[in-house]
Amino acid sequence: MMRVAEFLSFEDGFYTFLFENGEELVFDEVHPRVLKQFDLKHDESFINKSFKITFVEVSQKNDEDFVIYRVESLKQL
Secondary structure: OOEEEEEEEEEOOEEEEEEOOOOEEEEOEEOHHHHHHOOOOOOHHHOOOEEEEEEEEEEEOOEEEEEEEEEEEEEEO
């Protein structure tokens, strides 16, 4: 499912997006294919830009209470 979110920041290894419902979500990982297209780490021109975003929630095998979020795809609006 694609949702619309605004890219807020890349800080300390985490990517922060603000969704249209006001929810702020911090992503631990971004698929390398996405980073090739959108250099969110270094290109500040993407800050405050809106994207259609697809992401997954990944549980750790040894600790199911620990979940990370990974961006699978981005499409700039």
